[in-house]
Amino acid sequence: MSEIRQVKPRTEGWTQRKDESGKPLLQFSEVKRGKPPIHLADFTIDQRQERIKELGIPGFRAKQLSTHYFSHYTTDPEEMTDLPKEGRSELVEKVFPTLLTEVKRLQTDKGDTIKFLWRLFDGALVESVLMRYSNRITLCISSQAGCGMNCPFCATGQAGLTRNMSAAEIVDQIVRANKAIQNGELGPKRHDEERVSNIVFMGMGEPLANYKEVMSALRTMVEPQPNGLGMSARHITVSTVGLVPSIKKLADENLPVTFALSLHAPDDELRDELIPVNSKWKVDEAIDAAREYFEKTGRRVSIEYALIKDMNDHKWRAELLGTEAERTRQGLGPREPNSFEPNAGLCLDQLH
Numbered sequence: 001m002s003e004i005r006q007v008k009p010r011t012e013g014w015t016q017r018k019d020e021s022g023k024p025l026l027q028f029s030e031v032k033r034g035k036p037p038i039h040l041a042d043f044t045i046d047q048r049q050e051r052i053k054e055l056g057i058p059g060f061r062a063k064q065l066s067t068h069y070f071s072h073y074t075t076d077p078e079e080m081t082d083l084p085k086e087g088r089s090e091l092v093e094k095v096f097p098t099l100l101t102e103v104k105r106l107q108t109d110k111g112d113t114i115k116f117l118w119r120l121f122d123g124a125l126v127e128s129v130l131m132r133y134s135n136r137i138t139l140c141i142s143s144q145a146g147c148g149m150n151c152p153f154c155a156t157g158q159a160g161l162t163r164n165m166s167a168a169e170i171v172d173q174i175v176r177a178n179k180a181i182q183n184g185e186l187g188p189k190r191h192d193e194e195r196v197s198n199i200v201f202m203g204m205g206e207p208l209a210n211y212k213e214v215m216s217a218l219r220t221m222v223e224p225q226p227n228g229l230g231m232s233a234r235h236i237t238v239s240t241v242g243l244v245p246s247i248k249k250l251a252d253e254n255l256p257v258t259f260a261l262s263l264h265a266p267d268d269e270l271r272d273e274l275i276p277v278n279s280k281w282k283v284d285e286a287i288d289a290a291r292e293y294f295e296k297t298g299r300r301v302s303i304e305y306a307l308i309k310d311m312n313d314h315k316w317r318a319e320l321l322g323t324e325a326e327r328t329r330q331g332l333g334p335r336e337p338n339s340f341e342p343n344a345g346l347c348l349d350q351l352h
């Protein structure tokens with residue numbers, strides 16, 4: 001019988017950072033650097049009123065400003081004719097500082113996919129990808145500039161973590177995408193109300209490593225318009241490489257988003273190398289946390305597994321994945337019996 005070929009993750013021209021014990025280095029906190037400018041989308045509704053009052057403006061203007069941003073996707077003072085002309089530009093500048101500057105966009109020939117490259121206030125670069133499908137418009141967003149999870153196959157991981165994105169920087173990717181759709185830049189509009197319907201946190205960064213800002217952004221996404229984007233939580237997918245304590249926290253947030261675990265290997269030996277966070281939380285722990293998420297929220301959970309030739313595509317691994325899925329499925333209970341599905345997912349240049 002011929003030996004099964006096993007290719008290990010390796011990237012030419014890149015040396016993985018390791019800790020003193022020789023394990024791939026995991027970076028959970030950002031190196032201290034300047035904070036992004038404060039923006040209306042960083043605040044809860046109540047905090048917004050306070051912020052507006054601090055600027056010497058009556059609190060009710062917070063709702064008008066929110067309507068312009070979250071319902072009309074504009075930060076152009078010329079379009080805000082319900083605000084007094086005097087001092088309008090200065091107010092708008094303070095409330096809606098520029099967070100994302102478009103550096104480049106790539107668009108498919110048919111025009112139904114746009115990849116945006118954004119520059120943040122400090123020069124850090126992030127990406128988002130807007131995709132039109134027959135029944136939905138999905139935006140893949142970033143939650144960190146860079147990433148500290150050190151996955152060897154991932155261009156973002158190889159660059160390390162620059163910093164966490166603010167809640168407003170996360171939300172602004174959606175508002176800018178909605179503006180592009182409104183302007184007809186994602187091909188001809190099918191109706192006037194068209195906008196991003198689905199979000200996947202599969203751009204740059206590990207969302208659960210930027211927990212606080214991602215939670216704040218999620219609350220703004222699901223808050224009904226005009227105070228938020230009025231999106232359905234079930235159409236928002238939070239994808240993680242398996243930060244177990246944060247998965248457990250997320251399950252208690254009363255935010256029934258769809259959850260995805262980027263597994264990519266069912267055995268600890270390979271996963272320790274492919275997804276270094278596995279050295280902290282093993283395959284079984286990650287899958288059990290995903291199951292707990294399902295049990296607490298009743299929401300769909302996916303296991304993502306991108307096949308890589310000779311690395312994770314062996315028959316025995318398929319069988320082990322099946323066994324893991326079955327083990328988990330058996331513990332699911334009757335609420336949504338087919339919701340724990342092995343499911344391949346791939347976005348941008350990453351497996352997560």
Ligand code: SF4
Pocket residue numbers: 147148149150151154155156157158203204205206241350351352
């Ligand atoms: S795959 Fe995801 S978690 Fe891993 S380094 Fe890339 S962005 Fe970070």
